[in-house]
Amino acid sequence: MSSEAKPKKRFHIKTTIILGLFALGIYAAFIGPSILKPISPVVVLPPEETGLEVFGFPITNTIAATLLTDILLIILAIFAYRHYRRSEEAPKGLLNAFEAIVEFLWNTVQGSAGKWAKRIFPIVATIFLLIFTANMVKLVPGFESIGRIKQVHEGTGYAPVALLHIGDFTLWTIDKGHPVEAEAHGEEHATATEEHAAEGAPCTACEVVPFLRGTATDINFPFALAVTTVLLTQVFGVWAQGPKYFEKFFQFKQLVNGGIFGMINFGVGLLEVVLEFAKILSFGFRLFGNIFAGALLLSIVGALTAVAVPAGLYLFEVFFGVIQAYVFFLLATIFLSGATVAHGHEEHH
Amino acid sequence: MEFNQFFVDGLKLLGAGIAMLGAIGAGAGVGIAASGGVQAMGRNPDAAPIIQTNMILGMAFAEAVAIYALAVALIIIFVG
Amino acid sequence: MEKLGINLGFFIFQVLNFTVMVILLYAWAYKPIVRSLEKRREKIAQGMEDARVAAEARENAEKEAAKILAEAQGKAAQLIREATERAEAAAKDVRAAAEAEIAKARENALAEAEGERNRLLSDLRGQVAALAIAAAQKLVGEALDEKRQHALINEFFSGVKAGKVVVLEGAEVSGAAAEVISALPLTKDEQEAVKKDVLAKMGKQATVSFRVDPSILGGLVIKVGDKVLDGSVAAQLEGLRQSLK
Secondary structure: OHHHHHHHHHHHHHHHHHHHHHHHHHHHHHHOOHHHOOOOOOOOOOOOEEEEEEOOEEEEHHHHHHHHHHHHHHHHHHHHHHHHHHOOOOOOOHHHHHHHHHHHHHHHHHHHHHHHHHHHHHHHHHHHHHHHHHHHHOOOEEEEOOEEEEEOOOOEEEEEEEEEEEOOEEEEEEEEEEEEEOOOOOOHHHHOOOOOOOOOOOOOOEEEEEOOOOHHHOOHHHHHHHHHHHHHHHHHHHHHHHHHHHHHOOOHHHHHHOHHHHHHHHHHHHHHHHHHHHHHHHHHHHHHHHHHHHHHHHHHHHHHOOOOHHHHHHHHHHHHHHHHHHHHHHHHHHHHHHHOOOHHHHHHO | OHHHHHHHHHHHHHHHHHHOOHHHHHHHHHHHHHHHHHHHHHHOHHHHHHHHHHHHHHHHHHHHHHHHHHHHHHHHHHHO | OOOOOOOHHHHHHHHHHHHHHHHHHHHHHHHHHHHHHHHHHHHHHHHHHHHHHHHHHHHHHHHHHHHHHHHHHHHHHHHHHHHHHHHHHHHHHHHHHHHHHHHHHHHHHHHHHHHHHHHHHHHHHHHHHHHHHHHHHHHHOOOOOHHHHHHHHHHHHHOEEOOEEOOOOOOOOOOOEEEEEEOOOOOHHHHHHHHHHHHHHHOOOOEEEEEEOHHHOOEEEEEEOOEEEEEEHHHHHHHHHHHHO
16 A cells, blocks of 8 residues: 555655746735736846946856856766766766766767867867756756845836845845836935835835846857857868868969859858858857747746746746757767868769 | 937837838748748658757848848947 | 847847856756666667677577477487388398298198198008999909909090090180189199190190099099089089989
8 A cells, every 4th residue: 555655645745846946936926915026128138237346347147157157067077077087887876867868968979070079079068068058057946036225216116125134235126116216327316216215225215136147148159159169160171271271261263263163152252251150140149049038038938927938938948948959969979070071072062 | 309319219110010020031030940840850850950040040140031120220229 | 229128238148148057957967867877778779789799699599499499309200210211121031931931831731732642642542443333343253354444534534545535535625724623633644645735725825723622523524714624423413413314
């Protein structure tokens, strides 16, 4: 009896938890006090500053998330290093998953790059792991919701409400039930609605600037990867083929010998130069667009229907995070390994 | 003056929306690529890895058009 | 561009971050993991190769064993077959020899018995003749010419009159073998005479055998194929009896 009862019991526990969470969501969104209500998001493309600075370099929330991603990966790498120094056996638990991912990437790169796989692999694998980890980390609750409250200078802000006082530190939240129109500078103190501006509040019409925001929602991150990849493509091309690599772009031989078709081919070769820049654009905007749109969708849908629907969208986001990381990785692999193969040679295949 | 500003802002948003119409073709292209890829994999499962790679490559190129549209739309909204 | 968020400082930070991560992950994760993966793959390949070699060796051994077994079985079967054949041949020989022996012994015994009987009968013949003459003398009361009497009696028994076989008079016989049956053994001369007569009728190649059967009382019965020339006294008596009825 006990062997049959156990999974049933666990099932009941899970059902209870899920139903409880649903009830909590309904309470927060529709019944509870207005401070619990979800807020429709403010669309901000550039990364926001968290107020921290290192040697005069401002740490934005996306950079903080990048560093968090880095730390996670480095911890994993250190554990992997410690494990593989001791034995050749497959590790257990999380490290095994890590190894499985690395093995999958390694097989893919080997399949398309051949003998250049060893040189290309660290670059593309890091691309995959960074994007993958960043996309997964950004789904953790607290991202894009916990932050510093800041005075808005235009549009609508919300009145701050103090939740907790621990010594000098005060935990604030913003009250959706009391939107405050931001006024012009300098007048903000005068127009603060007195009854809602709590004691010692840093602002009157407030918005939350999150400490952490998804790395890929910062356009600098995908573009940094895209530019690096495309530059490395040229580097690998020259490394593998020497100066002959640039014949792909400037087909002077064709221009001199080829007649009218040679001129067309020369023009096509020049188009390849444009294509390299287009690669940067498509690389960067693909990742950015997908992840940013996903994050936006999540917060908008979360604000509209706080219950049940965002859970499904979260699942969708997990899927898209993996797919985008894989696509970026695969395209980088194909471009890098394609550069190591002579152009004319490729056409004959 | 005030009215003209609002008018221009509205037209900008409209333009961004129209720019995103470029995603229609890209969506259709990605769908066609996926359909062809899956059919090919169904016919010749042994060649699945090669087909998959090329399929994703083709989808990426098709999707690039939508990405250009997105870039144009973003630039219209935030930069122009 | 500022509104899109593109910022040279952050961009350079991301590039540097990426470079650092490539180096760190390469040193701490990729190199050891890929090395161990390759080693494991090699080990597996080695294991597969070993297994293949072992399987091949086993297969070969099995084949060899099967071949040896088949050879041994063939040899054993051949041995058994040969032995059986030899034994059968020996048994046949023995049996044939025994049968021949038995047949010879029986033949001998039969011939002996026949000879004995014939001898007894021929002894008897003289006595029967003497008795018959004596009885006839008593009956007739006159002494016949003894010589003639003997001739008559001999005629009676042998069915041969003046050197000719009585039953063969006017008869047409043909065949490969003739059997001559008499009530008492014929003398050599009589046999010769009968034989000559029979052969004259049937041709030189025919064979003639003689048999003694006292139940015919006298005269000769000659069987050629399925034709019977009955010149026996018993038949004549039977004919007489039939006509008297």
